[in-house]
Amino acid sequence: QVQLVESGGGLVQAGGSLRLSCAASGSRYSIKAMNWYRQPPGKQRELVAGITSGGGTNYADSVKGRFTISRDNTKNSVYLQMNSLKPEDTASYYCNADTVWGYSYWGQGTQVTVSS
Numbered sequence: 043q044v045q046l047v048e049s050g051g052g053l054v055q056a057g058g059s060l061r062l063s064c065a066a067s068g069s070r071y072s073i074k075a076m077n078w079y080r081q082p083p084g085k086q087r088e089l090v091a092g093i094t095s096g097g098g099t100n101y102a103d104s105v106k107g108r109f110t111i112s113r114d115n116t117k118n119s120v121y122l123q124m125n126s127l128k129p130e131d132t133a134s135y136y137c138n139a140d141t142v143w144g145y146s147y148w149g150q151g152t153q154v155t156v157s158s
Contacts, residue, residue: 044068044147046137051152058156062122064112064137064149072141076113076120080133080154087136091122105131127156 050062072080077092091101091111099111108121120137137149 044070044073044139044141044145046139046147048135048137048147048149051154052136053155053157056129056156056158058127059123059125060127060154062124062135062137062154064120064122066118066120066139067140070118070139072143073139074106074142075140077138077140078111078120078122079134079136079138080131081151082130082133084095085133089098090135093120124154127154129156129158132156 046064046065048062048064050060052060054060055121075092075094078090080086080090089102090105091109093099093111093113101109108126113120132155134151135154136151139147
């Protein structure tokens with residue numbers, strides 16, 4: 043079992059920045075990748091960014107150049123630095139962990155609202 047707790051969401055004006063954090067506990071040594079997903083109102087959940095245990099990263103085209111995912115293994119945490127935010131980035135953001143055993147775990151989500 044892996045438990046994930048997100049923090050850092052909020053309300054920001056367009057062009058502003060936010061940093062999301064996700065702390066993992068439990069069987070964290072089984073985690074092979076951690077990801078950030080988001081779900082805008084009335085839309086499906088989508089992958090925003092991911093980072094592997096080896097540090098490899100991937101991003102959705104819509105956030106490339108604006109968002110940066112990183113991880114601190116000493117703190118069992120993953121971060122999403124979001125710059126140049128746009129109203130279309132408004133969504134509930136979820137931390138996700140994929141394990142070597144094929145299980146996937148989710149945090150409770152944190153709301154990001156970008157005003158125009």
